[in-house]
Amino acid sequence: MADGSTAIEVDGLVVVRGGARALDGLNLGVRGGAVTGLLGPNGSGKTTLMRCVVGTQRVTAGRVRVLGLPAGAKALRASIGYLTQSPSVYADLTVRENLRYFARVLGVPRARVDRSIATVAVGEIAGRLAGRLSGGQRARVSLGVALLGEPELLVLDEPTVGLDPVLRRDLWELFHELAGAGVTVLVSSHVMDEARHCDELVLLRDGRLLATGTPGGIQASVGAEHLEDAFLRLIEQEQAVGGSVS
């Protein structure tokens, strides 16, 4: 994926879950070869949007195109690395066995297992059952699985929650390294502080797009000094507009 082109196109996307509109007519584009942060409070639709991109979410209306193909297309499955929000690894396998299984499923060489183990720093616990690990350790193993292949697109749902600050910094460096090599990285977070690590931001609230742009651009557009303030002002603006219409 060439740097600068659009890797993900979302067009009029609507998802209804349990009678409520989880995504409410979303339009956006995600730049290829960049780290894009998907930010918003819990329940804003981040996970639903990511599942649409990966192709595991039933969509009510609209369309999503990924790397030029409809989301969920078979040809895409080997090109996307996906980290689910709750760690999805086998509790009754060891860390290494988990990684080995997913590596075989993906058909990548065994050396990848060791590389992933080093990347997410689980070497010391590689022989322990995933079910016996702490939540943060399990999250790292799950991230290790997402990094096993050679994806063109990485979709990571809250990959840094609850992690050690040093590891968190290393991971952000890794995301940028991958983006530099042409990988499109879509990372969600509910912590505004993480937004500064991203090249581009997508701000979501109540299933609707609040703003997109670079962190600096979004701050400047509303004259805020911090992203947290920018987010608040954007919400206030939206409510003011909504109020004048109704």
Add this chain to the structure above:
Amino acid sequence: MSARITLATAVRVLTQLRHDPRTVLLLLGVPCMLMTILHELLPAPFFDRYGGVALGLFPFIVMFVITAVATLRERVSGTLERLLAMPPRKLDLLLGYAIAFGAAALVQASIASWLALGPLGLDVAGGAVPLLGVAILDGLLGMALGLFVSAFAATEFQAAQFMPAFVLPQVLLSGLLGPRETVTPWLRHVSDVLPLTYAVDAMQRVSAAPDLTATVWRDLGILAGSCALALLLGAATLRRRTA
């Protein structure tokens, strides 16, 4: 079809079992315990008549429960969503499950059959090989049905209830407890379409006569067909896209 993914999945499921020695112990020990109880309980002619059928029922029941719970766990833990976002086809995964649990059924049926035919002195006219063959097919059928019904359970509590809900009626109507010929017509029709009926019939015939008659082969064919059908239905319930 990907042999690599199927094989990797089979190895993974067996590795999970290996990490759970208590389940393995129960899996292999319980049929032996039940056979011993049956042996002590029944006079020799009755043990010869029902022992074979019991050898066929244990793999069916145990494999049903284990597969229903294992598949439900895969759905709930998010690992299934992760796998289906990757290259595997559903059938690659299902066949991996079938190989792993089929191997477990083989070991289980072998140990229980050895105990019954050896130390407990079970006398079956058809001999050990047909007995074992039917028992393994029964185990595979239990696995395939367990996989299918797991789609209808949202929690482990519900999955556990499927044992009495799906297995016991089949056992009651299989002709094991009372002759199927004299039952109310509509129940007879129900029993005609339940696969366990043919499993019990095959076991009874293998126990009673030395030759594999055409009826036994018909039973085995129906059992194999039911396995394939349940696996395909199971594949249809593994949804790539969920709400």
